[in-house]
Amino acid sequence: MVKGAESCVPLSEVATSNTHGEDSPYFAGWKAYDEDPYDAASNPAGVIQMGLAENQVSFDLLEKYLDQHPEASGWGCGISGFRENALFQDYHGLQAFRQEMATFMEQIREGRAKFDPERIVLTAGATAANELLTFILADPGDCLLIPTPYYPGFDRDLRWRTGVRIIPVHCSSSNGFQVTLQALEDAYVKAEGMKIRVRGLLLTNPSNPLGTATTGHVLEEVLDFVTQKDIHLISDEIYSGSVFSSDEFVSVAEIVEARGYKDCDRVHIVYSLSKDLGLPGFRVGAIYSYNDRVVTAARRMSSFTLVSSQTQRMLASMLADREFTETYLKTNRERLKKRHDFITEGLKNAGIECLPGNAGLFCWMNLAPLLEEPTKEGELRLWSLIVHEAKLNISPGSSCHCSEAGWFRVCFANMSQQTLEVALRRIKDFTENMKAKQEK
Amino acid sequence: MFEWSRDWPINGHRSESTLPNCSFYFFFFFSARCSLFRYVPEMTGHMRIYGGEHPNQQILSRIATNDGHGENSSYFDGWKAYENDPFHLTGNPKGVIQMGLAENQLSLDLIQDWLKKNPQASICTGEGVSEFEAIANFQDYHGLPTFRKVLISTRNAELQLLVLTVQAIAQFMEKVRGGRARFDPDRIVMSGGATGAQETIAFCLADPGEAFLIPTPYYPGFDRDFRWRTGVQLLPIHCHSSNKFKITQAALETAYRKARNSHVRVKGILVTNPSNPLGTTMDRETLRTLVSFVNEKRMHLVCDEIFSGTVFDKPRYVSVSEVIEDDPYCDRDLIHIAYSLSKDLGVPGFRVGVIYSYNDAVVSCARKMSSFGLVSTQTQHLLASMLGDEEFTTSFLATSRTRLCRRRRVFTEGLKRVGIHCLDGNAGLFCWMDLRPLLKEATVEAELRLWRVIINDVKLNISPGSSFHCSEPGWFRVCFANMDDTAMQIALSRIKKFVYRENDAAVQAKNKRRWDDALRLSLPRRFEDPTIMTPHLMSPHSPLVQAAT
Numbered sequence: 001m002v003k004g005a006e007s008c009v010p011l012s013e014v015a016t017s018n019t020h021g022e023d024s025p026y027f028a029g030w031k032a033y034d035e036d037p038y039d040a041a042s043n044p045a046g047v048i049q050m051g052l053a054e055n056q057v058s059f060d061l062l063e064k065y066l067d068q069h070p071e072a073s074g075w076g077c078g079i080s081g082f083r084e085n086a087l088f089q090d091y092h093g094l095q096a097f098r099q100e101m102a103t104f105m106e107q108i109r110e111g112r113a114k115f116d117p118e119r120i121v122l123t124a125g126a127t128a129a130n131e132l133l134t135f136i137l138a139d140p141g142d143c144l145l146i147p148t149p150y151y152p153g154f155d156r157d158l159r160w161r162t163g164v165r166i167i168p169v170h171c172s173s174s175n176g177f178q179v180t181l182q183a184l185e186d187a188y189v190k191a192e193g194m195k196i197r198v199r200g201l202l203l204t205n206p207s208n209p210l211g212t213a214t215t216g217h218v219l220e221e222v223l224d225f226v227t228q229k230d231i232h233l234i235s236d237e238i239y240s241g242s243v244f245s246s247d248e249f250v251s252v253a254e255i256v257e258a259r260g261y262k263d264c265d266r267v268h269i270v271y272s273l274s275k276d277l278g279l280p281g282f283r284v285g286a287i288y289s290y291n292d293r294v295v296t297a298a299r300r301m302s303s304f305t306l307v308s309s310q311t312q313r314m315l316a317s318m319l320a321d322r323e324f325t326e327t328y329l330k331t332n333r334e335r336l337k338k339r340h341d342f343i344t345e346g347l348k349n350a351g352i353e354c355l356p357g358n359a360g361l362f363c364w365m366n367l368a369p370l371l372e373e374p375t376k377e378g379e380l381r382l383w384s385l386i387v388h389e390a391k392l393n394i395s396p397g398s399s400c401h402c403s404e405a406g407w408f409r410v411c412f413a414n415m416s417q418q419t420l421e422v423a424l425r426r427i428k429d430f431t432e433n434m435k436a437k438q439e440k
Numbered sequence: 441m442f443e444w445s446r447d448w449p450i451n452g453h454r455s456e457s458t459l460p461n462c463s464f465y466f467f468f469f470f471s472a473r474c475s476l477f478r479y480v481p482e483m484t485g486h487m488r489i490y491g492g493e494h495p496n497q498q499i500l501s502r503i504a505t506n507d508g509h510g511e512n513s514s515y516f517d518g519w520k521a522y523e524n525d526p527f528h529l530t531g532n533p534k535g536v537i538q539m540g541l542a543e544n545q546l547s548l549d550l551i552q553d554w555l556k557k558n559p560q561a562s563i564c565t566g567e568g569v570s571e572f573e574a575i576a577n578f579q580d581y582h583g584l585p586t587f588r589k590v591l592i593s594t595r596n597a598e599l600q601l602l603v604l605t606v607q608a609i610a611q612f613m614e615k616v617r618g619g620r621a622r623f624d625p626d627r628i629v630m631s632g633g634a635t636g637a638q639e640t641i642a643f644c645l646a647d648p649g650e651a652f653l654i655p656t657p658y659y660p661g662f663d664r665d666f667r668w669r670t671g672v673q674l675l676p677i678h679c680h681s682s683n684k685f686k687i688t689q690a691a692l693e694t695a696y697r698k699a700r701n702s703h704v705r706v707k708g709i710l711v712t713n714p715s716n717p718l719g720t721t722m723d724r725e726t727l728r729t730l731v732s733f734v735n736e737k738r739m740h741l742v743c744d745e746i747f748s749g750t751v752f753d754k755p756r757y758v759s760v761s762e763v764i765e766d767d768p769y770c771d772r773d774l775i776h777i778a779y780s781l782s783k784d785l786g787v788p789g790f791r792v793g794v795i796y797s798y799n800d801a802v803v804s805c806a807r808k809m810s811s812f813g814l815v816s817t818q819t820q821h822l823l824a825s826m827l828g829d830e831e832f833t834t835s836f837l838a839t840s841r842t843r844l845c846r847r848r849r850v851f852t853e854g855l856k857r858v859g860i861h862c863l864d865g866n867a868g869l870f871c872w873m874d875l876r877p878l879l880k881e882a883t884v885e886a887e888l889r890l891w892r893v894i895i896n897d898v899k900l901n902i903s904p905g906s907s908f909h910c911s912e913p914g915w916f917r918v919c920f921a922n923m924d925d926t927a928m929q930i931a932l933s934r935i936k937k938f939v940y941r942e943n944d945a946a947v948q949a950k951n952k953r954r955w956d957d958a959l960r961l962s963l964p965r966r967f968e969d970p971t972i973m974t975p976h977l978m979s980p981h982s983p984l985v986q987a988a989t
Binding site for chain 1: 500501502503504505509511543545548551552555559562596598601632633635636639643644645646647648650664665668669707738739740771773774782786787788789790791799801802805808809811812813814815816817818819822
């Protein structure tokens with residue numbers, strides 16, 4: 001057999017593009033951490049990971065639950081349910097689990113909205129849910145509008161394999177980065193000017209990276225806007241259970257219900273257990289759509305990304321324990337608030353302002369005063385110093401497409417209290433050094 | 441029923457997701473070739489379901505509204521018949537027996553036993569709460585992080601677990617191939633089932649509009665997995681019963697040339713080995729031909745080896761991984777394997793798909809794409825434990841193969857007794873059954889008519905060959921590993937009754953026509969069963985005549 005021409009057979013455009021987004025500093029910081037990870041005992045000078053929005057403040061509650069309910073993770077003492085569970089690959093998902101997800105989502109919103117389990121489509125994580133919705137709602141070349149700053153992962157999740165584009169809706173610090181009607185209009189007009197068809201608006205509420213819950217007023221405006229433009233609204237409510245005071249969260253579901261479900265065919269909600277329950281590894285995402293055709297299409301498409309039946313079974317059991325879920329949600333919120341207050345206090349001591357936040361696993365920190373120049377390059381230079389000198393992996397606002405330089409996202413829930421203290425000390429030392437240099 | 445808009449393309453198709461009625465469907469898609477469903481990307485223009493009188497109508501994407509999901513195939517129609525009237529031995533003994541689902545249910549008891557003996561893999565004590573403490577903190581000799589650590593799921597614990605899981609899977613894949621090929625765990629990327637694996641591979645290797653060649657008959661799910669969201673085409677390499685459906689050099693060349701003449705860029709070939717629906721393994725010669733072909737034409741070769749652990753008879757299994765190990769001229773960058781635990785272990789619910797590529801860039805790209813369908817860490821933990829137990833996997837594979845072999849033999853012998861022949865097979869969870877003698881005419885329509893009779897009257901959901909794009913009408917795939925022995929016997933007896941009825945009907949029809957002296961009047965010696973020995977004439981289409989000649 002003679003070897004063919006030397007040229008290698010090309011892969012697809014998708015494979016060779018860099019729309020996967022992993023060249024972004026968001027991921028570069030992770031690499032720095034992976035190469036030199038902090039450990040209190042074995043590597044106290046290592047990089048502290050503050051770029052990963054994970055929730056580890058309440059895992060003891062999960063452990064306690066498992067201690068008391070070993071049957072939840074198995075298949076029952078006789079393992080009689082194993083066979084049925086192992087064979088279950090129906091894309092409708094386990095009825096019991098969908099039921100519990102619906103109820104859990106209602107609990108988070110304290111009964112202010114109802115969720116029909118038949119409208120829930122399960123996916124292996126919110127990453128898949130967002131991509132799936134994009135495939136369903138938009139064609140290649142179309143776009144979604146997204147308020148900035150936004151989660152860097154969207155550049156991959158929504159664009160990479162779908163061929164759909166993102167047009168940013170620029171928000172500014174002048175009003176706490178809230179979405180305005182003007183900003184929405186501007187983005188829409190921009191898209192029209194570029195001859196790109198707008199298919200929808202994606203809102204993350206509570207916001208990542210801002211750590212703020214969207215107000216009811218803004219949600220009403222957003223809903224009016226998408227209705228007027230006849231486009232879809234995707235509300236990513238993955239952090240809905242992480243709002244420190246539960247009454248400060250308004251879900252788009254509440255607005256839809258208040259409007260008597262009028263014109264709600266365009267509204268779709270994304271959820272996941274990765275943040276609220278701190279179970280990212282279990283890959284549990286969900287799409288909730290008020291649109292029957294979207295539900296049907298999403299269900300079919302979820303074949304590519306079903307949730308393990310073993311995991312569905314376990315979580316159905318866990319979520320059915322109302323006492324557990326009530327306690328968990330309440331305790332989790334308290335701990336997150338405490339953590340949030342601790343870090344914002346610590347940052348204030350270091351002379352750093354944060355955007356006032358009331359949700360999420362991170363704060364939105366303003367380091368603009370430390371910039372040599374108020375540009376993206378200036379920001380990235382500062383960021384590089386923070387990663388390599390202060391040994392903290394935080395996420396630069398430019399990777400979140402923030403239109404103002406100098407903002408950074410800092411995660412506070414993915415580490416122990418002790419580690420957070422170490423991190424705050426380092427920040428303080430770093431800012432003091434920087435200020436001293438600036439004064440020279 | 442359906443509302444048409446003015447801009448509905450002449451050759452478009454429905455975008456409602458409800459069940460079609462066949463004639464409606466054929467109205468749009470009927471063609472000389474009459475493939476039951478065809479995905480033609482250029483047909484899906486911009487569509488509105490409703491006309492202008494619904495100003496706020498939400499329009500979905502082309503992908504969401506076309507037929508790429510594949511559910512309009514007859515492959516699934518039979519499933520629907522089953523779902524409406526499912527067989528149950530005591531509750532619904534006259535219901536439809538599901539023989540269209542290629543599941544391996546014969547050896548789940550072995551896994552159950554292992555789970556009972558290894559509660560730490562899933563924290564089921566079976567004994568009581570008090571043991572839980574010890575179990576939850578138990579760290580077994582593989583260095584597997586405890587389930588507790590998995591639950592907390594820090595990124596580090598996740599990565600650590602992933603490493604152990606892929607090691608266990610690589611080991612298992614080697615064992616399935618009897619150690620005749622090595623698998624590097626670093627080349628393994630996990631995905632949401634084989635469905636997710638195939639789609640990911642397609643996304644990595646081809647652009648919209650480009651094509652992969654695929655030998656017929658093939659698993660209908662590929663039409664969705666490989667094409668739906670990717671926009672990639674699948675073009676058939678026609679195989680025929682005359683040589684037991686083997687892929688020939690000539691067939692490859694023909695398919696390739698046809699694509700080239702239509703100005704379609706061919707990026708690769710997709711094969712399934714062992715084959716679904718044939719139930720046969722590919723011989724070394726054919727694999728070498730394929731490897732040669734892709735090297736010469738500079739295209740990829742994707743081998744779906746999802747049934748590799750179900751080879752229960754000679755000839756022994758040859759994987760593409762084995763063939764390239766002793767081929768220094770093969771460009772390994774062209775070779776990719778898709779795998780899953782769904783068939784070999786019988787755990788489709790756990791969604792464990794595997795992409796194994798010899799191409800670094802593909803591994804890297806697939807890994808990034810795996811974010812869209814990672815395997816639950818809870819499940820990874822279970823698998824890493826179980827597949828890491830070599831004693832268990834060795835005995836499991838041996839027992840599973842024995843049971844599959846026995847089951848197939850019982851089934852095919854039962855069919856033989858009523859004169860139905862299956863393609864000789866040594867693998868898989870199904871037989872490729874030849875019902876051509878029962879067709880009034882060698883057409884797809886006749887095949888579907890027969891199929892509807894089998895579903896509605898005989899009450900068996902089997903899958904018609906046309907849904908597998910088979911170029912010869914009359915073949916059906918029948919699954920045998922998703923039921924117990926009793927259900928199997930009931931299925932066989934229904935088939936028997938059906939064949940006799942068909943014979944009687946054929947005989948009666950014949951009696952109305954002139955006698956044909958060329959017809960054989962005597963029964964072949966083999967069939968001693970008194971119920972078959974009838975003095976009536978047999979139709980030349982009778983399976984008994986076919987079997988004897």
